[in-house]
Amino acid sequence: MNLFEVYPLFDIMPVKAEGSHVWDKNGTRYLDLYGGHAVISVGHSHPHYVQRITEQVQKIGFYSNSVQNPLQVELADKLGEISNYSDFDLFLCNSGAEANENALKLASFHTGRKKVVSFRKGFHGRTEGAVVITDNPSVIAPINETENVIFLPLNDSKALKEALGQEDVCAVIVEGIQGIGGIHLPTDEFLQDARQFCDETGTILILDEIQSGYGRSGKFFAHQYAGIEADLIPIAKGMGNGFPIGGVLISPKFEARMGMLGTTFGGNHLACVAGLAVLEIMKDEDLIQNAQEIGTLLMQSLAGLKGIKEIRGRGLMIGIELEEPFREIRNELLNEHQIFTGASSDGHTLRLLPALNLSRENAEFFIEKFKLVLNK
Numbered sequence: 450m451n452l453f454e455v456y457p458l459f460d461i462m463p464v465k466a467e468g469s470h471v472w473d474k475n476g477t478r479y480l481d482l483y484g485g486h487a488v489i490s491v492g493h494s495h496p497h498y499v500q501r502i503t504e505q506v507q508k509i510g511f512y513s514n515s516v517q518n519p520l521q522v523e524l525a526d527k528l529g530e531i532s533n534y535s536d537f538d539l540f541l542c543n544s545g546a547e548a549n550e551n552a553l554k555l556a557s558f559h560t561g562r563k564k565v566v567s568f569r570k571g572f573h574g575r576t577e578g579a580v581v582i583t584d585n586p587s588v589i590a591p592i593n594e595t596e597n598v599i600f601l602p603l604n605d606s607k608a609l610k611e612a613l614g615q616e617d618v619c620a621v622i623v624e625g626i627q628g629i630g631g632i633h634l635p636t637d638e639f640l641q642d643a644r645q646f647c648d649e650t651g652t653i654l655i656l657d658e659i660q661s662g663y664g665r666s667g668k669f670f671a672h673q674y675a676g677i678e679a680d681l682i683p684i685a686k687g688m689g690n691g692f693p694i695g696g697v698l699i700s701p702k703f704e705a706r707m708g709m710l711g712t713t714f715g716g717n718h719l720a721c722v723a724g725l726a727v728l729e730i731m732k733d734e735d736l737i738q739n740a741q742e743i744g745t746l747l748m749q750s751l752a753g754l755k756g757i758k759e760i761r762g763r764g765l766m767i768g769i770e771l772e773e774p775f776r777e778i779r780n781e782l783l784n785e786h787q788i789f790t791g792a793s794s795d796g797h798t799l800r801l802l803p804a805l806n807l808s809r810e811n812a813e814f815f816i817e818k819f820k821l822v823l824n825k
């Protein structure tokens with residue numbers, strides 16, 4: 450059997466990883482500033498993470514959601530505390546798309562409405578509900594097509610107010626910082642307006658923090674810069690540092706009913722300890738603070754370099770918009786200097802999404818090599 454070929458692949462086979470580095474099968478070391486799509490949050494193979502998962506699998510790795518699992522309760526407690534959302538509930542699932550799917554269902558159950566407002570350049574996943582609110586027609590199959598989604602330009606408060614005016618929209622969904630679209634930030638004022646318009650019209654505000662959450666922005670959630678609270682917050686990626694886990698933080702305004710949501714694998718023992726280990730490391734090693742500091746250092750060092758049009762981002766979620774398409778520069782960083790960076794859908798913006806414990810030394814190494822590539 451062949452693999453179904455949907456991914457363009459680099460000719461690199463990583464076999465080992467530690468911290469912010471991966472090694473390929475030839476022993477070549479790479480600096481990882483991408484974390485496999487913003488997934489590696491506390492660093493590859495962190496000893497505490499490895500120990501927690503190893504010890505757990507020796508006891509029990511999985512049982513279904515029909516039995517008591519105190520690890521889920523502990524994860525919800527720790528997550529509530531670190532995120533400042535301790536009065537919210539947690540539903541656990543396995544991926545980002547699934548988290549958004551469940552958030553959309555909750556919003557629709559709660560309001561009895563069907564329409565969703567989403568934003569240009571946004572990405573929310575590839576399953577039925579998530580893909581139709583994603584601004585990329587090439588990944589929407591005919592079976593997914595719907596009239597229920599309204600795409601608006603990001604940061605256009607007037608258009609948002611108008612769209613919600615009929616009081617027939619169940620949810621507004623926005624990324625804390627748009628990722629794949631090229632690192633675009635909703636302004637604080639726009640998020641405050643969105644909060645107000647949603648309250649006035651009985652609409653649910655969903656903050657997709659799947660990429661921008663979990664400390665990456667220098668706050669636990671990127672939308673916390675705007676001083677607002679969301680109603681639903683889908684999370685995944687950095688939550689498990691590579692172990693598949695996702696979730697939705699759910700406002701107390703939602704009432705649970707038996708069977709309303711469900712999953713076979715979500716919240717299993719191994720996933721929960723992966724999630725717990727991530728939060729323990731983040732707290733013990735002050736990683737949100739580090740993301741803030743190293744992110745600022747990177748953005749200041751990048752500002753004004755030759756060939757750069759704009760730097761956008763917060764913390765360790767950084768977009769470098771180049772004057773030229775990024776393709777050659779990205780390949781050169783990888784092949785000549787062994788540095789992984791991320792692409793984005795606009796063709797010009799490189800994304801930096803390293804582990805939150807990226808060191809100053811590794812950040813400076815990148816700047817040095819990047820200057821060489823830009824000045825070539």
Ligand SMILES: Cc1ncc(COP(=O)(O)O)c(C=O)c1O
Pocket residue numbers: 486544545546547549572573574575624628629657658659660661685686
């Ligand atoms: C903002 C955002 N939402 C949702 C998703 C989908 O997550 P997953 O690939 O885990 O389904 C992604 C993935 O890149 C994302 O960046």
